[in-house]
Amino acid sequence: MTMSRRKTISLLGGGTILAALGAGGTFAGTRTPSKAIAPWGLAGGYDDPRLNALSFGLLAPNPHNLQPWHIALEGEDAFVLRHDQSRRLPETDPFDRQIMIGMGCLLEQTVLAAGAAGYDVALEIMEEGPQIARATLSKGGLADPLAAHILQRRSCKEPFADRAVPADLAGQLAPFADIHTDPRMVSALRELTFEAWMVETTTPHTMQESIDLMRMGKAEINAKPDGLDIGGAFLEGLMLAGVLTRDAMADQNSTAFQQGIDIYREMLMATPAYVALTSETNTRSDHIAAGRAWLRLNLKTTALGLSLHPVSQALQEYPEMAPHYASAHGLLAPQGHTVQMLGRLGYGPQTARTPRWPLEEKLIV
Ligand SMILES: Cc1cc2nc3c(=O)[nH]c(=O)nc-3n(C[C@H](O)[C@H](O)[C@H](O)COP(=O)(O)O)c2cc1C
Numbered sequence: 001m002t003m004s005r006r007k008t009i010s011l012l013g014g015g016t017i018l019a020a021l022g023a024g025g026t027f028a029g030t031r032t033p034s035k036a037i038a039p040w041g042l043a044g045g046y047d048d049p050r051l052n053a054l055s056f057g058l059l060a061p062n063p064h065n066l067q068p069w070h071i072a073l074e075g076e077d078a079f080v081l082r083h084d085q086s087r088r089l090p091e092t093d094p095f096d097r098q099i100m101i102g103m104g105c106l107l108e109q110t111v112l113a114a115g116a117a118g119y120d121v122a123l124e125i126m127e128e129g130p131q132i133a134r135a136t137l138s139k140g141g142l143a144d145p146l147a148a149h150i151l152q153r154r155s156c157k158e159p160f161a162d163r164a165v166p167a168d169l170a171g172q173l174a175p176f177a178d179i180h181t182d183p184r185m186v187s188a189l190r191e192l193t194f195e196a197w198m199v200e201t202t203t204p205h206t207m208q209e210s211i212d213l214m215r216m217g218k219a220e221i222n223a224k225p226d227g228l229d230i231g232g233a234f235l236e237g238l239m240l241a242g243v244l245t246r247d248a249m250a251d252q253n254s255t256a257f258q259q260g261i262d263i264y265r266e267m268l269m270a271t272p273a274y275v276a277l278t279s280e281t282n283t284r285s286d287h288i289a290a291g292r293a294w295l296r297l298n299l300k301t302t303a304l305g306l307s308l309h310p311v312s313q314a315l316q317e318y319p320e321m322a323p324h325y326a327s328a329h330g331l332l333a334p335q336g337h338t339v340q341m342l343g344r345l346g347y348g349p350q351t352a353r354t355p356r357w358p359l360e361e362k363l364i365v
Pocket of ligand 1: 059060061062063064065098099101102105153154155156157309310311312313354
């Protein structure tokens with residue numbers, strides 16, 4: 001059963017709102033927010049090779065789909081990637097570590113798209129300040145087979161099938177990340193990711209950060225194609241009826257809230273394997289490198305028919321999360337390194353494209 005059907009059934013049975021949030025909420029049929037997903041169809045349609053590569057780059061995964069990037073074209077062949085500092089997650093990502101990982105995802109996807117079009121990209125990373133990187137394109141790039149999977153790549157926020165990740169596929173992913181299939185480790189990570197998600201969900205200041213980023217219904221999603229999109233004909237009906245509201249989602253005493261917890265637990269438990277990325281130091285360059293590695297991993301899992309879903313709560317740096325942060329590091333980086341990414345790996349459904357701001361909205365002078 002897909003998450004959407006499960007969500008629907010659960011909502012009929014008393015209202016489950018957090019499930020919609022947890023699943024990222026996707027539209028189908030007539031309620032498709034066509035404007036919000038238009039950038040997926042526009043990728044590759046630009047004459048300027050920088051814009052052409054960036055039109056794929058902006059389809060990269062990024063935390064809470066904030067798309068915190070600004071692009072300034074420089075001269076004939078370069079661009080500067082900047083952090084739009086109005087787009088941050090101060091409660092759950094106070095040091096912008098995850099924001100920078102998302103920047104790394106965009107850079108890698110841009111480099112891959114440029115390579116597929118016959119351009120090399122020289123990257124210079126800035127360690128501090130709102131400027132993140134300067135990219136200079138020149139003719140001669142090599143096509144990487146991973147680029148072929150950009151439009152199919154997803155973050156799959158769904159329960160995975162009860163099916164192990166075959167050892168030969170885990171072996172093919174080993175050059176990209178640490179792959180964890182050992183049953184005891186998998187069991188420990190299922191519990192840890194659920195407990196950490198519970199901390200985020202029941203801590204008012206972190207939960208409110210997510211609620212503020214919800215785009216509820218087609219009109220809101222098209223107007224602001226970012227954040228956590230919640231839609232579809234059924235959920236929009238509940239919104240119109242006043243049942244599905246931001247206030248209800250914040251109310252921990254509601255049945256909806258409790259059912260949402262059950263559904264999220266079920267999703268996290270339906271996980272046969274995990275992946276982790278660690279780094280010896282914890283600088284901006286490490287964050288960018290982790291993002292680049294994550295993007296390559298996500299394209300490789302797509303190529304292999306596997307699904308990947310980041311589960312970042314236990315890696316977040318705020319006081320209430322400290323015990324889970326310590327547990328995650330004890331399990332995944334006992335040598336004192338930093339865990340930059342943790343994700344679920346398995347066989348999930350192909351989910352819908354998520355919204356993006358058009359490239360033109362991200363260009364600055
Ligand atoms: C650094 C980083 C952390 C993320 N953490 C989570 C997470 O904890 N839970 C989740 O459901 N998705 C997480 N995501 C996935 C984003 O929500 C997703 O990339 C975004 O909504 C766009 O969707 P797409 O990847 O399917 O295009 C994360 C992505 C990045 C790059």
